[in-house]
Amino acid sequence: MTKSSKHTILKTKHLSIGYKIKKGTFVIADNINLELKQGELIGLVGANGIGKSTLLRTLATIQEPLDGRIEINDILIENHTALDLAKTMSLVLTEQLMSKNLSVFELVALGRQPYTNWVGNLSEEDVSAVKKAIEHTNLTDLKHRKCFELSDGQLQKVMIARALAQDTDLIILDEPTTHLDMYHKAYILKLLQRLAKDTNKTILFSSHEIDLAIQLCDTMIVMTKDKVVSDSPCHLIEQGVFETLFPKDLIGFDKTTGSFRVKK
Amino acid sequence: MKTKHTYSFFILAILLLLCFVVNISLGSVSIPFSEVIASIFGNSNNESWQYIIQDYRLPKAFTAILVGSGLGISGLLMQTLFRNPLAGPFVLGISSGASLGVALVILGSGLFGGIFASLLISKWSIVIAASLGSFLVLLAVLLVSSKVRDTMAILIIGLMFGSITAAIVSVLSYFSSAEQLQQYIFWGFGSLGNLSWNELFIFFGIYLLGILLAIFSIKALNTFLLGENYAKSLGLDVKTSRFIIIISTSLLAGTITAFAGPIAFIGLAIPHMTRQIFNTSNHKILLPAVFLFGAIVMLICDSIAQLPSSDYTLPINAITSLIGAPVVVWLLVRQRKMVF
Structure with a gap:
């Protein structure tokens, strides 16, 4: 092509x-x-x-x-x-997160917000998209860690995974x-x-x-x-x-x- | 992960029930436990006991539950919206607005004089004045917030409104009689035991509306954890969500202040206690947890405030801080860091 x-x-x-x-x-x-x-x-x-x-x-x-x-x-x-x-279109900005007291999985899952229902429950499709984003960014081992425990480099990967999960x-x-x-x-x-x-x-x-x-x-x-x-x-x-x-x-x-x- | 939280919720629910029963069992008149239970269902043979339980202690316990959970949830909403751990339901000047309304009625009644004054100082006029006061301050904050984009600026503006109303109250107090001042100060102590069933139903109606709006905002609140720009990029209508959250808070904090007085501390502390214990910022967990926890703490404070088997009742406003502040300090020291 x-x-x-x-x-x-x-x-x-x-x-x-x-x-x-x-x-x-x-x-x-x-x-x-x-x-x-x-x-x-x-x-x-x-x-x-x-x-x-x-x-x-x-x-x-x-x-x-x-x-x-x-x-x-x-x-x-x-x-x-x-x-x-x-x-x-999804974004990764320079601004600090307001709260880092979310697990890596929870934070990446926020990327699914445009697709979830009124209370934000994840469907099977959402969960698999989040998992895929986490795999793509090699974060599987950190999945259950809290974001405040991560290094700057790891956190940047999490933010990229979140943008990926948004599927844009x-x-x-x-x-x-x-x-x-x-x-x-x-x-x-x-x-x-x-x-x-x-x-x-x-x-x-x-x-x-x-x-x-x-x-x-x-x-x-x-x-x-x-x-x-x-x-x-x-x-x-x-x-x-x-x-x-x-x-x-x-x-x-x-x-x-x-x-x-x-x-x- | 999920099961751990289910377990905590189960314990909190049991605790709430326990505190509720203990709360209605205690009071200046000691009533045997079996009679307390019988009185709840209207089966007691002792009429005065049944009256005390059904028309005084039960509405008071329900008021405590509404006040504790409502203030806790409005505090949680404000802390998330303003990205500030120091925010509480009263930062928008809602409480000062209510105080101003009440001050105008109690302290200002001297200006009208005569029969009109005694008409003014009925319980309903105080409730209406407090609601009107908090509503007007809120309206001003909302008007400003539609012009100002920055959430932090709204916070400062709310605090300024608070200062203005506090200043007016000071001026009014200066020109008031000792009797009027005392009445105003007593209102400031807060009180859970003044509501009849009818008043409680009205209270509950507005409270329910506030809670429903809060539940409706759970998804938006979680998005706000990322910051406003991210929230916008996730398709959230930031302005509308902010508006709904502010309305929810003022419905809750406004009615609670109107019916139970300006009760300090609970709104600020309960969300912190809950975060320390549940160790999460996810509002799907925090909101129900704050609800249960606020209700429990308020019931405990009320049980202590009435000094069981004595005739004295301490100001509830003092007890909430006396009991609550050390708990927050202890939690923060134990965890060594603040979870936010």
Whole structure:
């Protein structure tokens, strides 16, 4: 199957993001045109404060776009009902959980909320979806542990499992690798890559691990002050897009290794 | 896992029954246990005993159950909604609103003077004033909450409303007679034993509505455990759910304050005690557990408050804190950490 024949899950046209302030608007980025295809792992990179989170929050409907349109499965995002959207898109956010006094199983099971009845009882189908999500993320041994007993890396896996259990076409993760050590950063991103392949879900994440993302992603979205570019990592390297990411005084991008080096 | 909780629920249910029987067996008049049971079913030969049991102790015990469980559940709802372990049913200013209503009736009656004043200070006027007061404060909080998105801001606004009403009460007290002040203070002690069966039925009706709304909110409450953004991404209508939870709390806390006075502590402490014991945040377990636990604690406090076989009755409001606070401290020290 060639890439272009794949179904487009999410599409933005002339999207403009930012904040509404008293007098007019504060635009963070505009004219964003993206196409996220089914089964792809997409990494969003950019410097601190460039608007990665704002973009993800806008796509996740936590925040309203200033202008332009977002389509999910060819339907305008505002025309989806809340429940409909909950079955299409799941999130892993940076915010702390309010309560960690739930078992891993209970927390992952909360991902089934759009499917459960009024009191939230799990059907057999729900239970098997939760179990599958737990297996996919290698959490079976921790199933009955409380979330406050887990390490940051384990908790991040639980949150990913919860998003998986929600059984959506698209999973959006905001900086899933922060606070993790080098091994677990690679582990989480590798896990996302495997999930995209095995479950055919579209996974969009933002990260500062640019070299890891280059190695693992199908597509990358690079945000700079002037524009938002999206392409395969190889093309982006060839076009020299990564060189424009940061000021050039301290670090430089090495095309041969696909990573940043400190300038001597 | 499931069986462990079933076991705990079974024990709590037995305890509730036990506390209920003990509660109606104790009082200033000592009545033999067999006669107590006979009086419940109307088979006692002693008329005054039957009267005491049926028209005083039974309604009082039921009031204790409604007050304990209602305050506990509204406390649980507030703590989850506001993501704050310090929240209780009264953080929204509901109790201060009720106090303001009652203060206006008792302390303000001097301003009207004469026959009108004595008309004002009947029991029903106090109940109506308390309900109206808490309802109006709640209405103000709801109006503000529809404008403000942040849940924490609503919490602060509720506390501000509380301060304002407390200030008005202070000003009113300054201009009141000693007699009026005493009456107001007595209302503040809280009382479970003043309800007739008719009043109890009205109380129960509103209470039931509050409880049903709380049960209806179980799924939303569990979703709120993840935070509001996650809740929204799971398809939950956050605004409506928040509205229903606030309405449920104010129905419960508002009527309880109206009928039994501002009873402190129970709403804050019962959810904590229950979480420490059941060690979960899942509301499907917490809600029924808080219900049972609140009822039990209130019955025990009431049994102690009436100082068995003496003529004195201590203020229930003091007993709940005297008995309850050490228990919460002990639970927290024993577990070494707070479960929330």
